[in-house]
Amino acid sequence: MNKELKQQFQTSFGKQLEKFRVLQGLSYRQLAQRCDLDHSVISKIEKGEVNIQIGTVLELAKGLKAHPKELFDFKFDLDE
Amino acid sequence: MNKELKQQFQTSFGKQLEKFRVLQGLSYRQLAQRCDLDHSVISKIEKGEVNIQIGTVLELAKGLKAHPKELFDFKFDLDE
DNA sequence: TCAATTGTGGTAGAATATTGCCACAATATT
């Protein structure tokens, strides 16, 4: 499949995640604790280095007290 | 983590996917062709048997010509 | 009736995410 598009999607998701985290004044380690994830993983996710599973999305949403769909609420053009 | 919640999340996503697919009058095999996925995989996803990656979500969204976030637009309570 | 389509279930190998840990430079705090 389109590798750039996938890469871009991961990056967009990461940026969105960062937005939520920073807005709540959380560090990687603080969010990690709430999510039951390792802090280094969150770093990689925010940088778009990982193609995470939706179960992990759920973890993140829980930690941020947000609905999962909010983490996908960013502008994204499917065809380019 | 909460295994039931994760399971429920996958199932909800699957149902949402089914909604979109059926609304467009597509069979598993037809959607699979558009998504560059195997039809048996889509069956498993709709039944909530797989914890898919967001890259796969993107594939499905492309095939359905929908924004990825729409596939997560279902009611879901984080605490229960 | 015969052929095609559909949803479902299984399998096996390759690829990738997850988990848990460590270490370090840069920055912030006391």
Added chain:
DNA sequence: AATATTGTGGCAATATTCTACCACAATTGA
């Protein structure tokens, strides 16, 4: 100055998805 915190990167082991098949019962259509 000394200490704590933060973001980042790497690593190994385990778990899971992904990919590409095949097969079959049930339904649909000609």
